Amino acid sequence: MLKAAGLGKTSSEFGGGVGEDQFGSFLVTEQARAMVDAGGIGLAESLFDALKDQQDG
Template sequence: MQVLPPPSALSGQTQEQALRAVAEKLEATFLSEMLKSAGLGKTPEGFGGGSGEDQFSSFLREEHANAVAARGGIGLAESLFNALKGDAHG
């Protein structure tokens, strides 16, 4: 799992842009874990690509989760962003 730098360390971005990026990454990580629990990328019994497929299935889940989060996700990133920003009213 990639560790993100603190928002103050991100050059070229406003703190608000950095907080939004962190919130979106947190949502993507959450979605990836949910997709894992749902069985996305699990090698089917009796047919599959073997250990290679197992090793790379996490990348598939991460990319699916990133794509969902980038397109608005489930609203978790917005809630996280507001909490990180300190805006209780969203």
């Protein structure tokens, strides 16, 4: 999901380079771990509530 959002892509503003390309995947992995440790982004609960409201309504 984070890759699809564009995280980890080389930006032209900082010059990029081989090192940035190689270590970008590590950044995305650590960002994903931090999100999980924080309890996610609330997407599952939002989807559950929307489906529940749709079924009840």
